[in-house]
Amino acid sequence: MTGMSAQPVVPVRPPEQLGLAGMPRQLFACTPSRLTSWVDCPRRYRLTYLDRPRPPAGPPWAHNSFGAGIHNALAGWWRLSRAQRTIDSAGELLAACWSAEGFRDPAHSSAWLARGRALVQRYVAGLDPDREPLGVERTIAARTNRLALSGRVDRLDDRDGELVVVDYKTGRRPLTVDDTRGSMALALYAVAAAATLRRRCVRVELHHLPTGEVHRYEHTDESLQRQVRRAEQIADEAQAATAAFKAQIVDSPAGTPTPVGIADMFAPRPGSQCGWCDMRAHCPEGAAAAPAQVPWAGLGEDKGSETDAAQPGPSGPPDRAQS
Numbered sequence: 014m015t016g017m018s019a020q021p022v023v024p025v026r027p028p029e030q031l032g033l034a035g036m037p038r039q040l041f042a043c044t045p046s047r048l049t050s051w052v053d054c055p056r057r058y059r060l061t062y063l064d065r066p067r068p069p070a071g072p073p074w075a076h077n078s079f080g081a082g083i084h085n086a087l088a089g090w091w092r093l094s095r096a097q098r099t100i101d102s103a104g105e106l107l108a109a110c111w112s113a114e115g116f117r118d119p120a121h122s123s124a125w126l127a128r129g130r131a132l133v134q135r136y137v138a139g140l141d142p143d144r145e146p147l148g149v150e151r152t153i154a155a156r157t158n159r160l161a162l163s164g165r166v167d168r169l170d171d172r173d174g175e176l177v178v179v180d181y182k183t184g185r186r187p188l189t190v191d192d193t194r195g196s197m198a199l200a201l202y203a204v205a206a207a208a209t210l211r212r213r214c215v216r217v218e219l220h221h222l223p224t225g226e227v228h229r230y231e232h233t234d235e236s237l238q239r240q241v242r243r244a245e246q247i248a249d250e251a252q253a254a255t256a257a258f259k260a261q262i263v264d265s266p267a268g269t270p271t272p273v274g275i276a277d278m279f280a281p282r283p284g285s286q287c288g289w290c291d292m293r294a295h296c297p298e299g300a301a302a303a304p305a306q307v308p309w310a311g312l313g314e315d316k317g318s319e320t321d322a323a324q325p326g327p328s329g330p331p332d333r334a335q336s
């Protein structure tokens with residue numbers, strides 16, 4: 014275990030690098046999910062973050078409604094008074110914030126509400142309601158040499174003097190400790206938590222509600238710095254493409270054809286994931302690559318039993334995006 018330190022792992026505001034002509038380079042303002050979006054598919058990044066007016070996204074997904082409901086119920090549970098933090102209240106909170114968007118019909122939505130109620134109740138039954146988190150759905154931020162990072166963490170715990178980043182997962186795919194260790198988003202949350210609270214933060218956890226498993230990892234200063242460098246490299250690419258886009262598209266007269274260089278920078282990455290992409294209707298290559306999934310496909314019911322539904326194969330939808 015790494016000991017406590019009064020110093021943040023990553024300096025809150027290191028000296029800026031100088032760009033051309035000695036001008037300070039502008040920091041790239043981003044969330045972890047924005048960086049991940051660039052890596053996954055530059056075409057989707059452009060459609061989501063740059064094109065204006067923003068092309069309309071596809072219909073809502075049932076698995077997103079399910080995940081958002083679970084997250085909101087757990088956040089609400091910690092906001093209750095100590096006496097109100099009961100197992101039953103977790104289920105009531107889920108019912109109060111439940112959205113039926115994306116489900117096949119009302120009966121389908123009700124069945125999944127019942128399943129979600131069982132999950133949150135099982136989860137809170139394992140919590141100590143007296144252990145007040147340091148933050149719930151807390152916004153955190155940090156600046157590195159190249160990034161102005163921000164994000165919202167599901168829960169921040171103080172465990173015997175150590176900060177722990179907790180991220181809830183509700184997707185079907187079972188997780189392993191490798192998911193925790195390799196997650197750039199979790200590492201960036203640790204860096205941002207350290208900068209925001211001005212305390213060391215190296216411990217991160219994924220809490221997978223469908224299986225009840227918790228996967229823990231303790232970073233070193235070096236492993237966090239590696240993830241920051243990785244994020245900065247991604248940001249450099251995205252920032253260069255964004256600057257070119259702005260110069261050649263946004264500032265050009267309406268109707269100007271997209272220059273070949275810009276199209277290459279935002280090339281599509283067609284594959285099976287395109288069936289789940291919210292921007293598929295605006296992307297001919299992606300539409301040709303995979304059939305559209307029905308809005309409730311991410312729940313995984315076609316794979317068999319209720320238990321199987323929580324443990325799908327690897328080609329399912331991405332879990333709830335991290336902010």
Ligand code: SF4
Binds near residue numbers: 282299
């Ligand atoms: S449909 Fe596929 S290729 Fe097209 S934007 Fe979406 S993920 Fe990218």
